[in-house]
Amino acid sequence: MVQVDIDIAKCTGCAHCRDVCPVNVFELRPASEVPDVVDDPAIAAKFQFRGEKSLAVHGPECIVCEACLFECEGECILITDDEHNVHFSVYK
Numbered sequence: 001m002v003q004v005d006i007d008i009a010k011c012t013g014c015a016h017c018r019d020v021c022p023v024n025v026f027e028l029r030p031a032s033e034v035p036d037v038v039d040d041p042a043i044a045a046k047f048q049f050r051g052e053k054s055l056a057v058h059g060p061e062c063i064v065c066e067a068c069l070f071e072c073e074g075e076c077i078l079i080t081d082d083e084h085n086v087h088f089s090v091y092k
């Protein structure tokens, strides 16, 4: 089963992942509903945090198209495929 992980402290809430994912893996939730998360200062220096966080609510549906990995401005998505290969976010 494919596993989609998000380093939630780095998630800016940009929603790019949700917008590009063809199988609706991601949902955005208010950051206030995600407990004990402190925004990453290194990401804050580059991007605006928008008050939401992305959750991979349908991670097992991922088809490893990698679209989200190139659109994630926080570079915080990590996907482990069926063969245990790990795919990292690289923002353009």
Ligand code: SF4
Pocket (backbone or CB within 6 Å): 004, 020, 021, 022, 023, 024, 025, 061, 062, 063, 064, 065, 066, 067, 068, 069, 079
């Ligand atoms: S790699 Fe997976 S989670 Fe990312 S956009 Fe493609 S299907 Fe969605």
Ligand code: SF4
Pocket (backbone or CB within 6 Å): 006, 010, 011, 012, 013, 014, 015, 016, 017, 018, 053, 054, 071, 072, 073, 074, 075, 076, 077
């Ligand atoms: S693309 Fe990355 S930074 Fe933007 S909402 Fe999704 S996980 Fe968060």
